[in-house]
Amino acid sequence: MFENMTYENIxxxxxxxxxxxxxxxxxxxxxxxxxxxxxxxTQNYFNLNNFIDLVSGDTAVGEYLDRVVxxxxxxxxxxxxxxxxxxxxxxxxxxxxxxxxxxxxEITALLSExxxxxxxxxxxxxxxxxxxxxxxxxxxxxxxxxxTDIITSGSDEETDQNLRKRFNLQIQVPSTxxxxxxxxxxxxxxxxxxxxxxxxxxxxxxxxxxxxxxxxMAIDEGLETxxxxxxxxxxxxxxxxxxxxxxxxxxxxxxxxxxxxxMLFADVVSKFTTVFTSYLKETVFxxxxxxxxKIGSMLLSSPGVADYANLxxxxxxxxxxxxxxxxxxxxxxxxxxxx
Numbered sequence: 001m002f003e004n005m006t007y008e009n010i011x012x013x014x015x016x017x018x019x020x021x022x023x024x025x026x027x028x029x030x031x032x033x034x035x036x037x038x039x040x041x042t043q044n045y046f047n048l049n050n051f052i053d054l055v056s057g058d059t060a061v062g063e064y065l066d067r068v069v070x071x072x073x074x075x076x077x078x079x080x081x082x083x084x085x086x087x088x089x090x091x092x093x094x095x096x097x098x099x100x101x102x103x104x105x106e107i108t109a110l111l112s113e114x115x116x117x118x119x120x121x122x123x124x125x126x127x128x129x130x131x132x133x134x135x136x137x138x139x140x141x142x143x144x145x146x147x148t149d150i151i152t153s154g155s156d157e158e159t160d161q162n163l164r165k166r167f168n169l170q171i172q173v174p175s176t177x178x179x180x181x182x183x184x185x186x187x188x189x190x191x192x193x194x195x196x197x198x199x200x201x202x203x204x205x206x207x208x209x210x211x212x213x214x215x216x217m218a219i220d221e222g223l224e225t226x227x228x229x230x231x232x233x234x235x236x237x238x239x240x241x242x243x244x245x246x247x248x249x250x251x252x253x254x255x256x257x258x259x260x261x262x263m264l265f266a267d268v269v270s271k272f273t274t275v276f277t278s279y280l281k282e283t284v285f286x287x288x289x290x291x292x293x294k295i296g297s298m299l300l301s302s303p304g305v306a307d308y309a310n311l312x313x314x315x316x317x318x319x320x321x322x323x324x325x326x327x328x329x330x331x332x333x334x335x336x337x338x339x
Contacts (some may be wrong), residue, residue: 001052005045011038057167061160069167076163077191082120082127082154083108086134090114090143098134098145103127105134105147117151125215127154153222155192155215162194162215178236183210186234187243190227192220197285197324202242209242213327217281219245249322250331251280251290255299255311256338263304265337272302273333280328290320290328309338 014034015024022030053059060068066076084105086098091114096107098118103126105118120127134145166188175182180198187196187210194217199209212227214220228243235241253276259265275298283290292313299308314320314331322328 002045002049005042007038007042010041011035014038057164057171065160065163065167069163072167072170074163074167074170077155077158077189079123079157080152080155080191081123082125082150083152084118084120084127084147085111085149085151086116086118086145087148088114088116088143088145092116092140092143092145096140097121097137098147099137100130100132100134100147103130104137118147120154124154124156150222152226153192153214153220158191159215162188165195178239183208183231183235183241186231187212187227190223190230192223193227195285196227197246199324203240206238207240207242209244211244211246211285211325213246213284217284217327218329219248219327221245246284246325246327248329249320249326250314251320251328252314252331252333253295253312254315254332254334254336256309256336257299257305258307258309258338259304260306261304265335268302268304269333269335271304272299272335273330275302276333277330280330283322284327288322288324290322292317292319 011034014037015031018024018030018034022028024030054061054064055068057065057068069075086105086107092107094107094109098105098107102122104121106121107116107118109117111117128150131147134147136143136145166185169181169188170185173181175185180200183198184196187193187198190212192214193212194215195213197211199211201207202209210227210231212220212223214223224243224245228241231241231243257268259268263271276295279294279298280290290313292311295313296308296311299305299311311317320328
């Protein structure tokens, strides 16, 4: 909006309003008096541009996005603690703490003999990361402990991208009276849920299936119970709800590539794998075909690649169809350097 309000334009306009019988050259008294004022005005116009962005749902970030969506009854999903299973070699007390790398865990309940649930003391996805032999923080004598299964996944604070997605969904596709959009909205309100797909009447009248993935657009079966319990609280009476996760379908890629000499082969493979994995995540619940042409385009645009040949997707040359109950995940990436 204020793109033309640059330092040069503001200063030029100021000087044009001074009569020509006054010395206006750079270094003159009037020039040196107006230049700092023009600079400050430029800063103000720059800030005004930012302020406009910060009050729009499309461009607001951080706390400003929180304030925009709050007007519509939406709040950012807070980070949650992971709950893990710990196996010990002997009995331990509730409240005992153990550590692994940069995480710590507090024993919260006895599940069975030498099996305990423990809450990670660090918020977010980091609590889902590690497994293995734990360090004895509280000096419990003669007992070892191992961190094993995830009971409840921890999730990071909702990102701006996901919060904006929920905001746009509510504004652009109003949900009412337990319709399809309402079930999706409810699922997305659960911490840790990154996206959801709803199948109305999937098993006859009065039945609804909700399929969910986590914030990383990956399968997390631990979310199913949490989402189901929440929807049961808020849904209308009369519906039978099933919450499920999609099944994974591996997408493997093989191709011969010619390098342009700007990057090492290992770096080329790593960067392509990252881009390919991101592409598959973007298709979840949005597209039900993995495009061979799209993957070829990714290869050609990958840094360090001059050309490619013999591209195969799941051992074939055709697009791969994804069922509406499936989600694609990266399988084996086999790139061979042609010399």
